[in-house]
Amino acid sequence: xxxxxxxxxxxxxxxxSIVSAITMKKVFKRAELSFxxxxxxxxFYLIEPEKMKSNFFSSGGYKxxxxxxxxxxxxxxxxxxxxxxxxxDVLLNLIHGRDGEDGxxxxxxxxxxIPFISPRLEASALSYNKLYTKFLAQSLGVKTLTYQHLSKNxxxxxVMEYPVIVKPVxxxxxxxxxxxxxxxxxxxxxxxxxxxxxDVIIEPFIEGVKxxxxxxxxxxEWELSIVEEPHKEEFLDFEKKYMDFSRDSxxxxxxxxxxxxxxxxxxxxxxxxxxxxxxxxxxxxxxxxGEVYLNEINPIPGSMANYLFDDFEGIVERLSQNLPNEQKxxxxxxxxxxxxxxxxxx
Amino acid sequence: xxxxxxxxxxxxxxxxSIVSAITMKKVFKRAELSFxxxxxxxxFYLIEPEKMKSNFFSSGGYKxxxxxxxxxxxxxxxxxxxxxxxxxDVLLNLIHGRDGEDGxxxxxxxxxxIPFISPRLEASALSYNKLYTKFLAQSLGVKTLTYQHLSKNxxxxxVMEYPVIVKPVxxxxxxxxxxxxxxxxxxxxxxxxxxxxxDVIIEPFIEGVKxxxxxxxxxxEWELSIVEEPHKEEFLDFEKKYMDFSRDSxxxxxxxxxxxxxxxxxxxxxxxxxxxxxxxxxxxxxxxxGEVYLNEINPIPGSMANYLFDDFEGIVERLSQNLPNEQKxxxxxxxxxxxxxxxxxx
Numbered sequence: 001x002x003x004x005x006x007x008x009x010x011x012x013x014x015x016x017s018i019v020s021a022i023t024m025k026k027v028f029k030r031a032e033l034s035f036x037x038x039x040x041x042x043x044f045y046l047i048e049p050e051k052m053k054s055n056f057f058s059s060g061g062y063k064x065x066x067x068x069x070x071x072x073x074x075x076x077x078x079x080x081x082x083x084x085x086x087x088x089d090v091l092l093n094l095i096h097g098r099d100g101e102d103g104x105x106x107x108x109x110x111x112x113x114i115p116f117i118s119p120r121l122e123a124s125a126l127s128y129n130k131l132y133t134k135f136l137a138q139s140l141g142v143k144t145l146t147y148q149h150l151s152k153n154x155x156x157x158x159v160m161e162y163p164v165i166v167k168p169v170x171x172x173x174x175x176x177x178x179x180x181x182x183x184x185x186x187x188x189x190x191x192x193x194x195x196x197x198x199d200v201i202i203e204p205f206i207e208g209v210k211x212x213x214x215x216x217x218x219x220x221e222w223e224l225s226i227v228e229e230p231h232k233e234e235f236l237d238f239e240k241k242y243m244d245f246s247r248d249s250x251x252x253x254x255x256x257x258x259x260x261x262x263x264x265x266x267x268x269x270x271x272x273x274x275x276x277x278x279x280x281x282x283x284x285x286x287x288x289x290g291e292v293y294l295n296e297i298n299p300i301p302g303s304m305a306n307y308l309f310d311d312f313e314g315i316v317e318r319l320s321q322n323l324p325n326e327q328k329x330x331x332x333x334x335x336x337x338x339x340x341x342x343x344x345x346x
Numbered sequence: 347x348x349x350x351x352x353x354x355x356x357x358x359x360x361x362x363s364i365v366s367a368i369t370m371k372k373v374f375k376r377a378e379l380s381f382x383x384x385x386x387x388x389x390f391y392l393i394e395p396e397k398m399k400s401n402f403f404s405s406g407g408y409k410x411x412x413x414x415x416x417x418x419x420x421x422x423x424x425x426x427x428x429x430x431x432x433x434x435d436v437l438l439n440l441i442h443g444r445d446g447e448d449g450x451x452x453x454x455x456x457x458x459x460i461p462f463i464s465p466r467l468e469a470s471a472l473s474y475n476k477l478y479t480k481f482l483a484q485s486l487g488v489k490t491l492t493y494q495h496l497s498k499n500x501x502x503x504x505v506m507e508y509p510v511i512v513k514p515v516x517x518x519x520x521x522x523x524x525x526x527x528x529x530x531x532x533x534x535x536x537x538x539x540x541x542x543x544x545d546v547i548i549e550p551f552i553e554g555v556k557x558x559x560x561x562x563x564x565x566x567e568w569e570l571s572i573v574e575e576p577h578k579e580e581f582l583d584f585e586k587k588y589m590d591f592s593r594d595s596x597x598x599x600x601x602x603x604x605x606x607x608x609x610x611x612x613x614x615x616x617x618x619x620x621x622x623x624x625x626x627x628x629x630x631x632x633x634x635x636g637e638v639y640l641n642e643i644n645p646i647p648g649s650m651a652n653y654l655f656d657d658f659e660g661i662v663e664r665l666s667q668n669l670p671n672e673q674k675x676x677x678x679x680x681x682x683x684x685x686x687x688x689x690x691x692x
Contacts, residue, residue, distance in 0.1 A: 014677045040677040042418060042457055055686055058679035071415060072388060098675065099457065103467055107453035111388055111445065121449055122478075125471030132472075135481035139495075149485075151620075198620070274497075274544070329444065331360045331386040333404035340401055 001317050003031040004075075004088040006105065008038040008057075011097035012175050012196065015054075016245045016302065020094050022052050023303040026248045028313055034088055036075060037062055038099065044068035044075060046086055073113050090320035093118030093300060096245075097171060101299050102128040115323055117316065119279040119299040126275070127297040130169045130201045140270050143293045145286065148202045152194045158186060163205040166190060168197030179205050206288070211295070212254055214268045215282040215305035219318035225308035227264055229254035230284075245302035250310075260287065267292045277324045280304055280315065347663050349377040350421075350434040352451065354384040354403075357443035358521050358542065361400075362591045362648065366440050368398050369649040372594045374659055380434055382421060383408055384445065390414035390421060392432055419459050436666035439464030439646060442591075443517060447645050448474040461669055463662065465625040465645040472621070473643040476515045476547045486616050489639045491632065494548040498540045504532060509551040512536060514543030525551050552632070557641070558600055560614045561628040561651035565664035571654035573610055575600035576630075591648035596656075606633065613638045623670045626650055626661065 007021035008014055021035060035047040037057070045065040047056075056062055068075040074085035091114055093105050103124030109116040119127060126132045137144045148159060149169075158164070166189040168176040176196040178189035193200040216224035228251055256264075268283050271294065282301035286293040298305075306312040353367035354360055367381060381393040383403070391411040393402075402408055414421040420431035437460055439451050449470035455462040465473060472478045483490045494505060495515075504510065512535040514522040522542040524535035539546040562570035574597055602610075614629050617640065628647035632639040644651075652658040 010675055010677075012675055014675075015679060015681045018682070040675070042459070054682045058682040058686070069415065069417060103449060103471065104453040104457050107450040107467075108457065111450050111454065113388070121453075122471055122475060125449065125468055126478075129468060131485070132468075132481075135478075135485060139477070139481060329356055329358055329360075329386070331356075333361060335361045336364070336400045336404040340404070 001031045001090070001320060002034070002088040003028065003316070003320075004034040004036055004086065004091040005094050006036045006038070006091055006100075007094045009095035009097070009099035009105075010038070010040060010042055011095060011099055012171060013097035014040065017094060017096045017100070018054055018057050019245045020096065020303045022054065023246045023248050023306075024092075024094065025049065025052055027303070027306045028316075030313060031316070034086055036068060036086070036091075037065070038095065039063075042099075044070060046075070046077065070108060070112055075114075089115065090323070091116040092304070092316070094304065096300055096302070102170070110326055113326075115320070117278060117280065117319055117323070119276050119281065120324065123275045123279065124299055127281075127299045128170055129199075130167060130296065131199065133294070133297055134201075136275075137271070137294045142267055142270055143291060145203045145206075145293055145295075150190065150200050150202065152198045156187070156190055158202065160202065160204055163207070164202050165205040166193050167201050167203070168193045169199040169201050170197050206286070210287040212256070212264055212285050212287060213282055213305075213308070214264050214285065215280065215301060215308045216265075216268055216272065217280040217315060217319055218273060218277060219315065219322045222269065223309075223315050223318070224265055224268065225282075225305065226251075226253035227256060227261055228308055229256075247303055247307045250307050260290070260292075263290075263292050267294065271297065278319070280319065282308070347377045347436070347666060348380070348434040349374065349662070349666075350380040350382055350432065350437040351440050352382045352384070352437055352446075353440045355441035355443070355445035355451075356384070356386060356388055357441060357445055358517060359443035360386065363440060363442045363446070364400055364403050365591045366442065366649045368400065369592045369594050369652075370438075370440065371395065371398055373649070373652045374662075376659060377662070380432055382414060382432070382437075383411070384441065385409075388445075390416060392421070392423065416454060416458055421460075435461065436669070437462040438650070438662070440650065442646055442648070448516070456672055459672075461666070463624060463626065463665055463669070465622050465627065466670065469621045469625065470645055473627075473645045474516055476513060476642065477545065479640070479643055480547075482621075483617070483640045488613055488616055489637060491549045491552075491639055491641075496536065496546050496548065498544045502533070502536055504548065506548065506550060509553070510548050511551040512539050513547050513549070514539045515545040515547050516543050552634070556633040558602070558610055558631050558633060559628055559651075559654070560610050560631065561626065561647060561654045562614055562618065563626040563661060563665055564619060564623060565661065565668045568615065569655075569661050569664070570611055570614065571628075571651065572597075572599035573602060573607055574654055575602075593649055593653045596653050606636070606638075609636075609638050613640065617643065624665075626665065628654070 005021050005024050007017045037045045037047050046068055047065050066077050069078050076083040076085050093100050103121045106118050106121045106124050126136045131149050163181045166178050176193045180186050180189045213228045282298040282305045284295040286295050351367050351370050353363045383391045383393050392414055393411050412423050415424050422429040422431050439446055449467045452464050452467045452470050472482045477495050480490055509527045512524050522539045526532050526535045559574045628644040628651045630641040632641050
């Protein structure tokens with residue numbers, strides 16, 4: 001398998017995408033990897049695998065790499081004597097946050113007919129925004145915590161009891177997230193969240209709630225990871241999450257009974273299918289009194305949650321053979337022809 | 347104002363987008379227009395204004411036009427001696443259906459920093475899909491008709507009374523839409539709709555229900571059109587709608603009282619703001635017993651609903667001066683620097 005890893009992007013999570021991409025070098029043993037980087041100015045660069053070190057990006061050294069132009073069917077190196085395509089079988093979208101998770105990259109890959117592993121446009125738009133994730137869950141009959149939505153220019157009136165957790169609706173990796181225990185903290189938490197986003201979502205913060213993560217995909221069949229009980233402090237700050245994105249060794253399965261495990265896996269499948277076909281996602285759940293609640297969908301999880309799978313590389317190979325196809329639309333100009341005939345102009 | 351009209355696209359509504367674009371030539375009196383066409387293979391072409399006739403496209407004559415490549419900040423003509431940008435102040439996305447209304451074009455314009463008039467990514471994803479439009483309306487407290495959602499591979503069990511209307515969730519211009527009066531008709535209607543889409547929505551069909559359309563935008567202030575009562579037969583078939591897309595003369599305002607008019611305008615504003623900033627949209631409403639129900643959002647209405655406005659060109663000019671800005675994200679590599687310091691590698 002020739003695999004292109006797309007990473008970087010104009011995103012608050014740009015740096016952790018670099019870390020995720022570097023991790024992929026260790027994770028893939030058989031694949032022939034290409035690395036395509038999107039810098040802060042949204043210029044594409046082809047990065048030689050041996051240059052995949054974090055300081056190559058932070059130092060700006062990447063700017064000497066070959067620039068790429070995205071065209072129908074290919075990323076191309078443009079030269080004086082024509083253009084040369086970067087060759088790969090499938091592209092793995094590894095851009096966390098904006099550009100990668102919001103649906104832009106999915107849109108562009110679909111428009112330019114490049115085979116890609118990632119949530120598609122609609123799946124991205126719904127899962128990137130935590131408010132829309134609530135709509136989606138509701139429509140699927142999946143439980144979520146109650147919530148309140150506030151807008152930057154709207155009223156700041158809380159209608160639930162403390163403690164609460166305040167989150168920008170469109171970000172991952174805990175950026176801009178604050179736990180609030182009283183009125184004094186609320187204004188500050190909202191100011192922080194509104195630095196990053198025009199909209200926030202507020203949910204009850206439940207001390208000590210059980211949290212479980214399930215990753216998976218559908219290839220020719222379901223391929224689900226172990227269920228992980230993430231090790232957590234009050235909650236992970238960005239720097240700790242950042243380190244987390246470089247994980248490449250397997251973790252232990254959560255110690256839960258078969259009934260709860262089935263419930264978690266069934267809920268994952270309900271969310272995944274068919275909206276997320278073509279993607280490997282991670283869903284984070286809360287469990288209270290035996291009931292499973294969707295906390296968030298990670299449409300492009302850190303280092304692709306590779307550490308939760310037995311055979312991550314095999315899954316990527318099988319998925320690349322079973323990607324959803326865009327519907328074919330044939331354009332035949334029947335209406336224009338018939339109108340021209342009617343006008344006697346045919 | 348230098349205005350680029352983007353039209354065509356890989357869409358079932360490709361042909362009516364051509365008709366809409368040709369209509370724009372008559373509608374704009376002051377603007378300097380460029381025309382950028384996307385063909386069925388998703389190749390961009392720069393079309394000379396005098397070539398804007400329907401048979402130039404249906405005959406394939408457009409293929410001799412200059413090809414364009416989309417890059418950061420511009421559509422460019424690539425030549426032996428470098429590239430030359432097509433110059434314009436703002437681009438009007440006039441692609442109906444897939445590519446234009448689903449969020450792909452919005453994604454690409456935002457990614458490549460091209461100023462554009464169109465619903466943005468999230469607004470597109472939610473309004474292109476009639477099921478998601480229901481979620482959106484519900485979250486805004488806007489009434490819609492009850493509905494049922496069926497998937498191509500799911501059970502075909504109707505839980506509402508006839509007559510009903512069956513619609514593919516992702517298409518406009520009445521394509522694949524059927525009114526069904528009994529069980530015999532249902533299977534056929536579903537077969538037709540599933541030709542076009544994996545998902546359908548079924549709603550009660552209400553004979554003789556009052557229908558009103560409201561178009562509008564927000565520039566520095568609200569700029570709303572007259573309320574139109576569309577002239578309709580049972581409902582418009584594609585060919586009639588097609589003709590409708592070439593309208594360029596104003597219509598009469600619906601004969602309704604001030605209270606209903608306010609209700610319609612207020613509902614429009616609730617839907618529009620802030621999600622649709624940057625776009626000129628048309629909302630189609632039903633009115634029953636004085637209550638306003640959202641029927642559909644037309645994120646890129648036929649010929650931009652220009653015929654509903656007094657001063658359409660002025661609105662486009664003002665909107666182009668008041669487009670929403672993408673949030674700036676500055677990437678400073680703070681985390682990579684701090685981790686490198688910690689490792690002693692800085």
